Amino acid sequence: MEVYTTENEQVDALRRFLIENGKALVVGIVLGIGALVGWRYWQNHQSEGAMSSSLAYQQASEALAKGDAAGVSAAETFSAENKNSYGVLSSLQLARYHADKGEFAQAETQLRTALTQTKDVDLQALTALRLARVQVQQGKADDALKTLDTITQAGWAAMVADVRGDALVSKGDNAAARAAYDKGVAANPPQALQALLRMKLNNLPG
Template sequence: MSRYETEDEQVEAIKSWWKKNGTQLLSALLVIVIAISGWRYWTNSQYIDSANTSSLFEALQVNMQRGTFGEVSREALKLIQQQPDSPYAVGAAMMYAKYSLDKGELEEAIAKLTWITENAKDAQLRNTARLDLARIQIDLQALDLAQAHLDFLMKANLKGAGKSVLDYVSGLMAITQSDFEGAQLAFKRVIENDKTEANLLGLAQIQLDDLAQ
């Protein structure tokens, strides 16, 4: 029997994992931590079905933490393909995106994050994926695509830590456009936001110091 009986519980489990393990994707700072203990890994079948989707996700989680996600990456793809309506499919897509980024496979990461924006039922998870997409596309100089995501998120009226991440990525975008004054204002908003996570606070300060030189 699945440990998580409702979709809300499944979504919160994914958010908890992403907060703890998705730090290489900057916008993981958006995610609310919901402590979930006592996860157990078990499986009696090589097939993905409604009875063992939760357990499969936990197995993917364990392998991601151990750095052996490549060994179960096919199972992650099966979960996404065969259970697309399950919140765990979104979690699998997030892990696959992180795995792809770690390997330098940016296009694959973009594909999985885009899938999340189109399929996740939870708005916060969709916004998280959009922020990650914007950050990657800025690095790739795909600025029109990045700006489209930022414009969408501006209208979403993000609050707290989510707003600080959006401001930080907006500052990076401003730098690419040689709008250094706009970048300074964005990074200052990050620093002035009392919900900004400590690591992001440090990054924003570094950016401000560089702009002041």
């Protein structure tokens, strides 16, 4: 089941960048539906430690891609031992793996871990947005709304409104959901997200 419809390309591209370059990065990501809006980052000096972390991350990522218990365990160990950008990406990959299998409780655990691994506000916003989506999938609409309240940057307004509307629909509050979707449209998001929001508005009962 696809829970993530907006960020996978961005995270995959960032993962490839880290693997190919092997540099310690602090990353902020600004996302748009269906396309890469952009990301910002600055790099620290390259060191043997950074190269070692990059190699270990690549190995953990490849192990997880196999989809077996050993691979999942290797990725979980790497995530737990690395409180940095590599650890965040590993946690996000694990969350995506579990969500795709319908294991939303495990996905939530990994996303909560990811939130502790970075202080970058955009990467935290990305993680919180994914967490809110997973919480909606679990029927935890109130938890999802609280999670969304932690995302305060203006650049995320439309995406937050989209997930907020979904959470409110799941609660049966169609009037509040309509207000949320309207707010998302008013934020003038990229065309794909705007079309999605308008479709959801049109599908709401009068």
